[in-house]
Amino acid sequence: MWETVVTASRVIDPEEAIAVIRSGDTVMVGGFGLVGAPLALIDALVEHSDASELTIVSNNIGEPGRGLGKLLRQGRIRRGISSYFTSNPEAVAAVNAGQIEATLVPQGTFAEAIRAGGAGIGGFYTPVGAGTQLAEGKEERVIDGVRHVLEEPIRADVALVYAARADTLGNLWYRRTARNFNPLMATAASVTIAEAGEIVPVGALEPESVVTPHLYVDHLVQRP
């Protein structure tokens, strides 16, 4: 007989979870603005970690003093990869002052590059951005008569994601538009830490409703 359920829980404390983040790491952080952002994990990173020189992969760098905006104020971000820095004027100011390096990516390319990173795809051609400033220096190819740009995958050392509900194995379910980049980022890092609004016993999630299967998730943290 197979043991049908792994019983070991992946639930740990936030401080313990973020201890895996080292200086110089690339860290993916889910959320569209603050919606769906793993705010408790970000707070733990802000309060209980010294890791600096971080590369942050996130659609936005939080808002002033909120979410990743706190980490920015600590001067611990060296580089941002994002589609919209503009939602945090302090991030824009930090880029203009040369304090952080910014890589701006069209949002769909950003999402697909993370998906590719998690799926073992070495890159993809997209028509988006061809002939614009954001495609300068990128390899091009004409496919079906249309200019395409080669985009490389994005991966990270650690991903911090938020899900409304998880079981103790790490199966994740997202709520409404708080899903956004979270399921993609969960697949694309060496270590994935999920923050969950609610943690339920194994078997309590309908298998069909699981959006992120537990094999992507290394650690689970309860949102306070």
Place this chain on the structure above:
Amino acid sequence: MTADVRARIAERAARELRPGEIVNLGIGIPNLIPGFLGAGSKVVLHTENGLLGVGPRPGEGELDPDLIDAAKQPVTALPGASYFDSAESFAMIRGGHVDVAVLGALEVSGRGDIANWAVPGRDVLGVGGAMDLVVGARRVIVTMTATSSRGEPKVVADCSYPLTASGAADVVVTELAVFRLRDGELHLTELLDGAVLDDVAAVTTAPFVVSLEETHAS
């Protein structure tokens, strides 16, 4: 620019949308369009942060912190709605499954080039989904005032601002006129709100063909 002018542009653009179409609305004037969609419009709104079937703004007590549109404003979801991740959302856009994108612009050229994401000399740090939308949507409707706040023409021979995409616009709606791109050529198809040809010519540096063909009572 007065709120009234913006509303009139939105109202005219709303009439470009056909029943059953999947439509993505950008920030600014396009966001006013839902106010002009009648009950029979049957348009389905897509927002790139992961919702098909966007409903009206929530009333008091209906606010859900997990439910926003791409402008990060609270919305509701209509019966039949679905949620999906950002990669799938942009696959819908790039894959041609979204019928119409309506968006604002800084400039549109006579060839349909669109510049709407960056002003040189200012911070060039936010592009969002603009490039994906103008490349991917089957029809691209640009809504913008005919001139900038400094009075400079916005329908121009060549864009001076960084491009969002080349040859991407299909329709341009300003407070004065409706233009349509046909085989890479700009056609003036409608004069709005009593504007005459000279009014349009005075603020349009792009060459255009006059092909007046339709009038809508408003």
